Amino acid sequence: MSLNTEWNLGNAGDEIYTELIEAHAGLTETESRRLDLRLILLLANQVGDGAAIREALRLAREGLGASRQ
Amino acid sequence: MARYEYKPFPYRTPAELSGGAGWRWPVVIVGAGPIGLAAAIDLALHGVACVVLDDNNVVSRGSRAICWSKRTLEIFDRLGVGERMVKKGVTWKVGRLYHRDREVYSFDLLPEAGHKNPAFINLQQYYVEQFLVERCLQFPGLIDLRFKNKVTGVKQLADGIAAEVETPDGRYGIQGEYLIACDGAKSSIRAMLGVEFKSHIFPEQFLITDVEMKADFPSERWFWFEPKFHNGQSALLHKQPDDIYRIDLQLPPDADAKEETKPENVIPRIKAAVGERPFEIDWVSLYTFQCGRIDRFVHGRVIFAGDSAHVVSPFGARGGNGGIQDVDNLVWKLAAVMKAKASPALLESYNAERVHGADENIHNSSRSTNFMTPKNAFEYLLRDEVLSLAESYPFARRLVNSGRLSIPCSLAGFALQSRDDPEMAGAMAPGVACSDAPVRDASGRPGWLLDHLGGDFVVMSFGTPPPVRQDVRRLVIASEPIAGIETVCDASGLVAERYGGRDGAAYVIRPDQHVAARFAEPTAEKVATALARAKAEAA
Known part of the structure; x- marks a missing residue:
């Protein structure tokens, strides 16, 4: 598996969590959704590795919605 | 188990009111809480006399500071009270986190062996104060503890301070070279001098309870996000000595303090948390949290330490521990200035270094409080997803924030520290608080490295004596x-491992056990320059 699920954020974890919240402040629900999607696309491009992104997608999808196949 | 017995400390008519001549005190300390008492002991160890003025005459009542960190215990060791605290306290290092009724994960705050002190002890503030008072009494010529002595006025003089004091026998005036204000979050000294305190207040409230019960809960910190037993809010449980458990329960911002603290309302909540077992309520209060500080900790001859200077929310145990680190940072500097061994410029470094420490504590405790109290649907959902990922994926566990527990800040980059030597390896860079490690002294007795550091400057070297030209302690x-020089043996190899200690390397260590400089190839010149810098001596 090429997806890293170990900690990789150094000392920046709490800061990034806070900044993520601040970025969403004052947005409508749709705008929030758009922010998240832009972020995902930007980060996916940064990651570059298709296998890792697919693995992340699979983990993120777990437990959501009706049974998927 | 008998409840803690609050014994009043005796009031004695001060010398100024019983015909004795009032003299000018080297240091006047206002407040006999943990911070003021620790400062008095530290000053006495430096041979500086002080008077401690407190408006009350008993130790702090109820549930206040309870978690004392490893660094605080190391400082308490230097003050001669650490072992007593650890013996009475409940030692812990594991924190366990729950989301709803599932355990998300647990963390170990001290995963490595070879340290004298544990990651944390839980010990009620009243015991801490009692032990510190009893230690103060061992310095009768140097510490004058005055209970029921309330400071009603203070003013700055050109070269000191003057204060007005009220006692059961009447009023008197007192003068000192310096005043340390350790009079807590509602500091009256701060108000009298018009020093502005800026803070952020969190709207959520927490019900703080101490409960006495027999339970076989392990010595761990348990934190729940949205526990089933508590109506979707946060809860925290800590074990304390004497079968006392501290339980913090988050309540909504509009909870009524008077209603919520009534036994008929508290008892069902506690029952829901601890199950059906006999218990007695020892203490209840409703707290709101704030995080903030004053702009500067040094105002002329008045120096603020502890809660009078900065206040944090309690999740992270950064209040009491931060205050003890203030004392550790301040007292050697103040003592050096008073003995004319250093210029008053050294005190400015207390301001810079501890404002930095306070900001780090405020930052951390604010973020923890934010994580615990989501403000809107987005924040709530984000936290929920972090908690759900944390059950399976290690990275998400580090995002869960139930309190970032107190660790000492690094003082790297501040004026007293030298730049790091790129040839040196290991975590003990300039600014860092020295790590402990097991050692054996010259007679082969096992002990701890930190017992050989602190109090004064120490130049510590590996293998051969360090090159020094001035009068400074060497280790x-x-x-x-080695004949004629303090030597300890690194039997386990952990000192060398933790300090990257190759032969010939040397560390310049401050009286508060922080690294000031380190050199792979030290010379007398380099060591002298580092020592001068660490004492704020003009170049």
Whole structure:
């Protein structure tokens, strides 16, 4: 598996969590959704590795919605 | 188990009111809480006399500071009270986190062996104060503890301070070279001098309870996000000595303090948390949290330390521990200035270094409080997803924030520290608080490295004595005792490992056990320059 699920954020974890919240402040629900999607696309491009992104997608999808196949 | 017995400390008519001549005190300390008492002991260890003025005459009542960190215990060791605290306290290092009724994960705050002190002890503030008072009484010529002495006025003089004091026998005036204000979050000294305190207040409230019960809960910190037993809010449980458990329960911002603290409302909540077992309520209060500080901690001859200077929310145990680190940072500097061994410029470094420490504590405790109290649907959902990922994926566990527990801040980059030597490896860079490690002294007795550091400057070297030209304490880490010089043996190899200690390397260590400089190839010149810098001596 090429997806890293170990900690990789150094000392920046709490800061990034806070900044993520601040970025969403004052947005409508749709705008929030758009922010998240832009972020995902930007980060996916940064990651570059298709296998890792697919693995992340699979983990993120777990437990959501009706049974998927 | 008998409840803690609050014994009043005796009031004695002060010398100024019983015909004795009032003299000018080197240091006047206002507030006999943990911070003021620790400052008095530290000053006495430096041979500086002080008077401690407190408006009350008993130790702090109820549930206040309870978690004392490893660094605080190391400082308490230096003050001669650490072992007593650890013996009475409940030692813990594991924190366990729950989301709804599932355990998300647990963390170990001290995963490595070879340290004298544990990651944390839980000990009620009243015991801490009692032990510190009893230690103060061992310095009768140097510490004058005055209970029921309330400071009603203070003013700055050109070269000191003057204060007005009210006692059961009447009023008197007192003068000092310096005043340390350790009079807590509602500091009256701060108000009298018009020093502005800026803070952020969190709207959520927490019900703080101490409960006495027999339970076989392990010595761990348990934190729940949205526990089933508590109506979707946060809860925290800590074990304390004497079968006392501290339980913090988050309540909504509009909870009524008077209603919520009534026994008929508290008891069902506690029952829901601890199950059906006999218990007695020892203490209840409703707290709101704030995080903030004053702009500067040094105002002329008045120096603020502890809660009078900065206040944090309690999740992270950064209040009491931060205050003890203030004392550790301040007292050697103040003592050096008072003995004319350093210029008053050294005190400015207390301001810079501890404002930095306070900001780090405020930052951390604010973020923890934010994580615990989501403000809107987005924040709530984000936290929920972090908690759900944390059950399976290690990275998400580090995002869960139930309190970032107190660790000492690094003082790297501040004026007293030298730049790091790129040839040196290991975590003990300039600014860092020295790590402990097991050692054997010259007679082969096992002990701890930190017992050989602190109080004064120490130049510590590996293998051979350090090159020094001035009168400074030297410590050599060597396999064989060296005649005429303090030597300890690194039997386990952990000193060398933790300090990257190759032969010949030297560390310049401050009286508060923080690294000031380190050199792979020290010379007398380099050591002298580092020492001068660490004492704020003009170049």
